[in-house]
Amino acid sequence: MTELEDLEIQLLLEGVAQLYGYDFRNYALASLKRRIWNMVQSEGVKTVSGLQEKVLHDPLCLDRFLLAMTVNVTAMFRDPHFYQAFSAKVVPMLRTYPFIRIWHAGCSTGEEVYSMAILLHEAGLYDRCRIYATDMNAAVLSKAREGIYPLEKMQEYTGNYLKAGGTQAFSRYYTAAYERAIVRPWLREQITFSQHNLATDGSFNEFNVVLCRNVMIYFNKTLQEHVHRLLYASLTLFGVLGLGQAESLKFTPHEHDYAEVVQGQRLYRRMR
Amino acid sequence: MPYKLVVVGASLGGLHAVAALLGALSPDFPLPLAIVQHRHKESDETLRIVLQRSSGLAVCEVEDKQPISPGTACLAPPDYHLLVEQGTYALSTDEPEMYARPSIDVLFESAADAYGPNVIGVILTGASADGARGLATIKAAGGLTVVQDPATAECDVMPRAALDAGVADHVMPIPEIAALLTRLGTVVPKVGV
Ligand SMILES: C[S@@+](CC[C@H](N)C(=O)[O-])C[C@H]1O[C@@H](n2cnc3c(N)ncnc32)[C@H](O)[C@@H]1O
Numbered sequence: 270m271t272e273l274e275d276l277e278i279q280l281l282l283e284g285v286a287q288l289y290g291y292d293f294r295n296y297a298l299a300s301l302k303r304r305i306w307n308m309v310q311s312e313g314v315k316t317v318s319g320l321q322e323k324v325l326h327d328p329l330c331l332d333r334f335l336l337a338m339t340v341n342v343t344a345m346f347r348d349p350h351f352y353q354a355f356s357a358k359v360v361p362m363l364r365t366y367p368f369i370r371i372w373h374a375g376c377s378t379g380e381e382v383y384s385m386a387i388l389l390h391e392a393g394l395y396d397r398c399r400i401y402a403t404d405m406n407a408a409v410l411s412k413a414r415e416g417i418y419p420l421e422k423m424q425e426y427t428g429n430y431l432k433a434g435g436t437q438a439f440s441r442y443y444t445a446a447y448e449r450a451i452v453r454p455w456l457r458e459q460i461t462f463s464q465h466n467l468a469t470d471g472s473f474n475e476f477n478v479v480l481c482r483n484v485m486i487y488f489n490k491t492l493q494e495h496v497h498r499l500l501y502a503s504l505t506l507f508g509v510l511g512l513g514q515a516e517s518l519k520f521t522p523h524e525h526d527y528a529e530v531v532q533g534q535r536l537y538r539r540m541r
Numbered sequence: 542m543p544y545k546l547v548v549v550g551a552s553l554g555g556l557h558a559v560a561a562l563l564g565a566l567s568p569d570f571p572l573p574l575a576i577v578q579h580r581h582k583e584s585d586e587t588l589r590i591v592l593q594r595s596s597g598l599a600v601c602e603v604e605d606k607q608p609i610s611p612g613t614a615c616l617a618p619p620d621y622h623l624l625v626e627q628g629t630y631a632l633s634t635d636e637p638e639m640y641a642r643p644s645i646d647v648l649f650e651s652a653a654d655a656y657g658p659n660v661i662g663v664i665l666t667g668a669s670a671d672g673a674r675g676l677a678t679i680k681a682a683g684g685l686t687v688v689q690d691p692a693t694a695e696c697d698v699m700p701r702a703a704l705d706a707g708v709a710d711h712v713m714p715i716p717e718i719a720a721l722l723t724r725l726g727t728v729v730p731k732v733g734v
Pocket of ligand 1: 339340375404406409467468484513634
């Protein structure tokens, strides 16, 4: 049973990679399997092979597949302590640069990117920054570009923002209309959103800061190593890498090329 | 059957129950333990620290892709599902299951998938039905299933739900669970010639 299941999954991922170029073959298997089975159910098919047939023959089903295979959960000022540490320890370093390039890899619907823009604005650095926000999924990217979020979320985000050390009224950063919070256009000015797949695309610039948070936990060791090499190659010397709360550089290829910036806060500086 | 992994699920009342279980295992208990304790998504390190105080085993909160190592008790971090892969733990922020993240079912089902008959699943106190399905999956894969005697649980809802699934090999109070694990974990050493 499991052997057949594993074979079907392998064939499904192989087919999607060859036909569409989206490569999930090196995603962490345990959680990917659960998402595949959830989609088998939601598509009303019986087997993974049934799902394969649907995805390969119906491009609309591919769009659903991409969303179903990835986890897009995100929030503004998610893990407020991270932003606090960033303000305290990374911002002073950025002040010494005339121009600052930042990459959010796996930005999902953009909440993290706007949070960073707000932080940099309050630090008086935003004018000097260029933020590149990428994700492999065009659907979440277009939401990120719009910057429109449910108004009801703003209470939670305001709390996060204050815990992160925000100094203004959070409502300055959006306009409310029809149960929606729309991010102020000036906040979007320095941000470029574009499609980039960490599994298959290469490095496209050199950055002073790279944030890749809660993305690599969905990858297996092989793909994680590949991405760590890519991120390392995309950072300037003394550039800073930010990871998610449960991620670390332990057991990764460049573990010893970075120094921890703040203990426990998943911020690492490239030292060589 | 040489067991390779113990997975433990606890909810309401679990702090004391898990502390009692870990406290009753000797510091050289050889199997890895993976633990899901339901808790608030913003909880800090307190749980780990409290458990560490009552246990001779190393207690840690899992970092992504951490190797599964013997004699270590690993907790799911708050707001993440904990899953088992071959040889490593993995984390995810997929949707909560039965309102829970971490979810006991997610841990148990992934453990059964990766380690089949070599898993021991343990359900302790709680006010949820999480874990019942996962325990059934462990049983179906040939693993061993243990449920805390509901009469001894701070909250008997979760042990009862697990018993209702009809797949428990053992129903016992915590000290006996610890004794059972100790017996099963101790591999009889091969006598060399
Ligand atoms: C859980 S979200 C993380 C969002 C944000 N960084 C945060 O921490 O809140 C993960 C995102 O990674 C993206 N992703 C998954 N695989 C990817 C890949 N191979 N290349 C680029 N992005 C990917 C998903 O589309 C999803 O939007």
